[in-house]
Amino acid sequence: GAVVSQHPSRVICKSGTSVKIECRSLDFQATTMFWYRQFPKQSLMLMATSNEGSKATYEQGVEKDKFLINHASLTLSTLTVTSAHPEDSSFYICSAGHRVGNIQYFGAGTRLSVL
Amino acid sequence: GENVEQHPSTLSVQEGDSAVIKCTYSDSASNYFPWYKQELGKRPQLIIDIRSNVGEKKDQRIAVTLNKTAKHFSLHITETQPEDSAVYFCAAMRTGGGADGLTFGKGTHLIIQP
Numbered sequence: 001g002a003v004v005s006q007h008p009s010r011v012i013c014k015s016g017t018s019v020k021i022e023c024r025s026l027d028f029q030a031t032t033m034f035w036y037r038q039f040p041k042q043s044l045m046l047m048a049t050s051n052e053g054s055k056a057t058y059e060q061g062v063e064k065d066k067f068l069i070n071h072a073s074l075t076l077s078t079l080t081v082t083s084a085h086p087e088d089s090s091f092y093i094c095s096a097g098h099r100v101g102n103i104q105y106f107g108a109g110t111r112l113s114v115l
Numbered sequence: 116g117e118n119v120e121q122h123p124s125t126l127s128v129q130e131g132d133s134a135v136i137k138c139t140y141s142d143s144a145s146n147y148f149p150w151y152k153q154e155l156g157k158r159p160q161l162i163i164d165i166r167s168n169v170g171e172k173k174d175q176r177i178a179v180t181l182n183k184t185a186k187h188f189s190l191h192i193t194e195t196q197p198e199d200s201a202v203y204f205c206a207a208m209r210t211g212g213g214a215d216g217l218t219f220g221k222g223t224h225l226i227i228q229p
Binding site: 034036042043044045046049059091093095101102103104105106107108109111 | 147149151156157158159160161164204208210215216217218219220221222
């Protein structure tokens with residue numbers, strides 16, 4: 001149980017394009033999902049908290065107009081990187097908070113490379 | 116906001132020996148402290164966690180201790196094996212009343228020498 005699916009696993013795109021990443025909780029409902037970014041050999045940094053049916057909460061320094069988050073259902077949250085630039089290249093990982101104990105289960109991550 | 120410090124950044128131990136990784140946190144409201152193991156290019160895997168109402172928790176070769184007064188918690192791995200080699204992250208979070216995201220430490224690269 002407690003499986004989180006994230007797609008795509010890898011994206012290579014041109015500068016200026018938008019990229020959409022999906023995060024799904026497959027066997028449980030998650031009222032809260034989280035988006036993290038991880039640069040090579042660094043830790044995971046929380047970008048935003050995605051709440052079902054309401055606006056996402058962004059961490060300081062994260063541009064909400066650049067990283068659009070939608071949490072349309074209890075099992076799906078999406079992150080759209082708009083007008084991607086090379087500096088946005090990173091490993092993006094989502095997690096879903098299980099209601100029992102608020103344990104977070106992570107997706108497999110999306111490696112974004114912007115050329 | 117929360118700040119989590121983790122030490123050491125790299126830890127090399129002989130196979131069969133024990134490994135200890137230490138973390139401190141700043142926010143006294145944090146009440147949930149998980150440890151994740153991450154292999155290169157893969158997702159973090161929860162290996163053990165502890166809540167603020169408990170001082171110690173053990174699961175086979177892995178144990179975690181928590182000192183709320185000093186705001187620090189530690190991961191202990193005994194009888195280390197080659198497959199224990201990975202990056203380990205500690206994290207802290209406040210649960211309840213609207214869950215916050217996890218604040219991670221910078222990670223410890225654990226190397227098990229054969």
